[in-house]
Amino acid sequence: MVGIRLSSIDKRFGTTRVLEGVELDIGDGEFVSLVGPSGCGKSTLLRIVAGLERQDRGTVSIGDRPVDLLRASDRNLAMVFQSYALYPHLTVAENIAVPLRMRRMTRWQRLPAVGRFMPGSRLRRREIDEAVRDAAEMLDIAHLQGRRPGQLSGGQRQRVALGRALVRNPDAFLLDEPLSNLDAKLRVHMRAEIAELHRHLGRTFVYVTHDQVEAMTMSDRIAVMMDGVIVQCDTPQRVYHDPQDIRVARFIGSPQMNVLPATRADDGTVVFAGVSLPLRASAKSGRSIHVGIRPDAFAPAAASAALLSGSVRHVENLGPEVFARVEVAGLGERLVVRFEPAAARALRPGMPVDLSFDPARAVLFDAVGRRIECWSGEGARALRALGG
Amino acid sequence: MGGLRASRPLRDTLGTAGWTMSAPALFLMLLLLIGPVLAVVAMSFTDYQLGAAGFAWIGFDNYAALAGDRVFWTSLVNTLVYVAIVVPTSVALGLGAALLIEAGGSFRAFYRAVFFIPVMATLIAMAISWEFMLHPQFGLINLALKSVGLSGGNWLQDTRYVLPVLAGIGVWQLFGFNMVLFLAGLKSIPRSLYEAGEMDGVASAWGRFRLVTWPLLGPVSLFVTVISGIRSFQVFDTVHVLTKGGPTKHSEVLLYTMYAEGFEFFRSGHAAAIAVVFLLFVLALTLLKTWAIERQVHYR
Numbered sequence: 001m002v003g004i005r006l007s008s009i010d011k012r013f014g015t016t017r018v019l020e021g022v023e024l025d026i027g028d029g030e031f032v033s034l035v036g037p038s039g040c041g042k043s044t045l046l047r048i049v050a051g052l053e054r055q056d057r058g059t060v061s062i063g064d065r066p067v068d069l070l071r072a073s074d075r076n077l078a079m080v081f082q083s084y085a086l087y088p089h090l091t092v093a094e095n096i097a098v099p100l101r102m103r104r105m106t107r108w109q110r111l112p113a114v115g116r117f118m119p120g121s122r123l124r125r126r127e128i129d130e131a132v133r134d135a136a137e138m139l140d141i142a143h144l145q146g147r148r149p150g151q152l153s154g155g156q157r158q159r160v161a162l163g164r165a166l167v168r169n170p171d172a173f174l175l176d177e178p179l180s181n182l183d184a185k186l187r188v189h190m191r192a193e194i195a196e197l198h199r200h201l202g203r204t205f206v207y208v209t210h211d212q213v214e215a216m217t218m219s220d221r222i223a224v225m226m227d228g229v230i231v232q233c234d235t236p237q238r239v240y241h242d243p244q245d246i247r248v249a250r251f252i253g254s255p256q257m258n259v260l261p262a263t264r265a266d267d268g269t270v271v272f273a274g275v276s277l278p279l280r281a282s283a284k285s286g287r288s289i290h291v292g293i294r295p296d297a298f299a300p301a302a303a304s305a306a307l308l309s310g311s312v313r314h315v316e317n318l319g320p321e322v323f324a325r326v327e328v329a330g331l332g333e334r335l336v337v338r339f340e341p342a343a344a345r346a347l348r349p350g351m352p353v354d355l356s357f358d359p360a361r362a363v364l365f366d367a368v369g370r371r372i373e374c375w376s377g378e379g380a381r382a383l384r385a386l387g388g
Numbered sequence: 389m390g391g392l393r394a395s396r397p398l399r400d401t402l403g404t405a406g407w408t409m410s411a412p413a414l415f416l417m418l419l420l421l422i423g424p425v426l427a428v429v430a431m432s433f434t435d436y437q438l439g440a441a442g443f444a445w446i447g448f449d450n451y452a453a454l455a456g457d458r459v460f461w462t463s464l465v466n467t468l469v470y471v472a473i474v475v476p477t478s479v480a481l482g483l484g485a486a487l488l489i490e491a492g493g494s495f496r497a498f499y500r501a502v503f504f505i506p507v508m509a510t511l512i513a514m515a516i517s518w519e520f521m522l523h524p525q526f527g528l529i530n531l532a533l534k535s536v537g538l539s540g541g542n543w544l545q546d547t548r549y550v551l552p553v554l555a556g557i558g559v560w561q562l563f564g565f566n567m568v569l570f571l572a573g574l575k576s577i578p579r580s581l582y583e584a585g586e587m588d589g590v591a592s593a594w595g596r597f598r599l600v601t602w603p604l605l606g607p608v609s610l611f612v613t614v615i616s617g618i619r620s621f622q623v624f625d626t627v628h629v630l631t632k633g634g635p636t637k638h639s640e641v642l643l644y645t646m647y648a649e650g651f652e653f654f655r656s657g658h659a660a661a662i663a664v665v666f667l668l669f670v671l672a673l674t675l676l677k678t679w680a681i682e683r684q685v686h687y688r
Contacts, residue, residue, distance in 0.1 A: 073590060086584075098599070
């Protein structure tokens with residue numbers, strides 16, 4: 001069992017608090033993404049797990065064993081850096097071989113010319129060559145083994161960095177924004193490849209990214225970090241549909257979730273833009289609340305059934321889907337609404353539209369951004385029937 | 389539509405403009421650099437003497453005379469020994485000082501300045517201070533040795549010591565410069581490479597040096613070595629001030645021999661031949677640098 005457990009990790013740089021009481025439990029073989037805006041502490045947290053940075057308080061355990069006193073080289077973790085950090089003077093094969101040479105060969109066996117003749121050296125070298133070849137083949141870079149990093153493209157360097165990480169079968173892989181230096185097309189491709197690699201190796205992956213799409217598409221669980229704390233750690237599904245914090249709601253999903261100011265009437269009904277919604281907020285929240293509605297929760301409606309009416313201000317056609325910015329009288333900001341291409345064909349700026357949305361997909365937050373319970377549709381009616 | 393047709397006149401214009409714009413620099417280079425070198429080479433084939441009214445072409449006679457001249461061979465060997473001491477020592481000390489300064493936290497600027505002072509100081513003036521320090525009776529070095537019970541030597545008059553002592557002064561003067569270049573080189577090594585090394589299982593300082601620092605300093609090391617080589621080939625000031633080539637030619641070096649031939653014995657043709665030999669060594673070092681930089685140490 002090689003899970004990773006972080007308990008109450010604190011970290012300061014000078015007077016700046018970077019991490020505050022971070023708790024995270026990563027299961028064996030799990031793919032967990034740390035995602036958040038830049039400066040939220042996600043990279044620092046990964047470096048603390050790696051042992052490249054020391055926490056001020058708290059414990060890191062790898063496979064039930066506290067590793068706080070172990071230096072990075074003794075933790076048996078592999079890391080892929082944002083800059084790839086390949087050794088520029090070594091060929092691809094030599095780069096991949098470094099972790100094996102350092103761990104499996106003695107200092108004497110590693111000596112440049114005479115090392116070859118040290119006892120046991122030949123066998124070791126052959127083993128290492130084989131492991132390097134296997135790794136290179138797995139990553140489809142076998143034909144590049146003799147080249148130096150300077151002669152490779154970004155995507156190829158990325159693969160070499162992955163090869164160097166996986167060649168020695170570490171307990172876990174730590175990846176620090178590994179795709180952020182690639183162009184958009186390659187990023188999509190490598191996303192799938194890394195996810196596949198994870199399934200193939202079955203190892204624990206911790207993946208840092210600021211790109212919520214990467215986090216959503218690859219992870220078993222996403223830990224959303226804001227200002228040095230993990231705000232929510234859940235499956236991509238739940239983080240998307242069930243955000244526990246207004247910041248999570250805003251961060252995950254592209255385009256962003258519509259977050260709109262609303263009020264809670266005395267009977268719990270949610271009122272926004274002058275419309276009573278078929279939603280009831282729990283009594284614990286204050287009067288001023290926020291409603292969050294994903295762009296894809298909206299649907300065009302007949303004028304009689306519409307919850308909101310507004311006019312189209314701008315249309316963005318992405319091909320398989322169309323996003324329209326809709327101005328609704330009484331709302332401070334424009335709504336972003338997703339349309340099916342068929343329904344969107346007639347959309348023009350300035351056109352009036354009538355919208356409804358699925359109340360079950362709306363989420364409510366209190367004044368400070370915490371999620372509040374709400375009942376909608378059937379649930380709300382049932383509650384009323386019970387006299388609640 | 390005129391893409392193809394326009395390209396030729398454009399290239400012609402560029403050619404003319406290019407030549408016109410580089411003409412001043414070319415002219416100055418010819419006048420101040422290439423011209424004098426050619427003049428020296430030409431002079432080495434004459435029997436010209438400083439101040440003489442005429443000269444005759446004598447072919448390779450000057451070189452033949454050099455080949456049979458014991459002083460020239462002593463001078464060449466002394467120069468090579470000097471270079472062989474100064475280059476490795478000043479490169480190693482420069483690198484060591486740079487690594488220590490970079491590793492240490494405090495007083496970085498202070499150490500940098502202290503070690504760099506000899507580079508900025510005028511070597512002639514410094515040579516005079518060294519002369520006082522090395523004085524056999526009341527020099528600081530012998531007094532210091534005496535206070536711990538050792539007897540010093542007559543550093544500049546003893547045939548065994550004179551060349552190593554001059555080389556020591558050369559190292560003292562040069563290594564601060566090397567250190568500054570190494571410091572700049574160290575700064576340009578990405579930290580993430582050391583971190584990658586750590587993750588790959590490199591735990592010792594020596595391991596980090598072998599895997600990352602030394603290979604990535606390759607271009608700087610080569611540059612520093614070649615520059616140190618050229619500068620130590622040029623050793624002159626200290627010899628002129630401290631020993632004048634003595635005792636008994638034991639500190640005679642190429643440039644000093646050339647100076648003596650040209651300006652004390654007025655044998656300009658002979659001196660020019662020595663200058664050409666000197667230039668050949670420097671040229672060889674420069675070519676080595678160009679060749680190595682282009683194919684070896686830049687990892688492309």
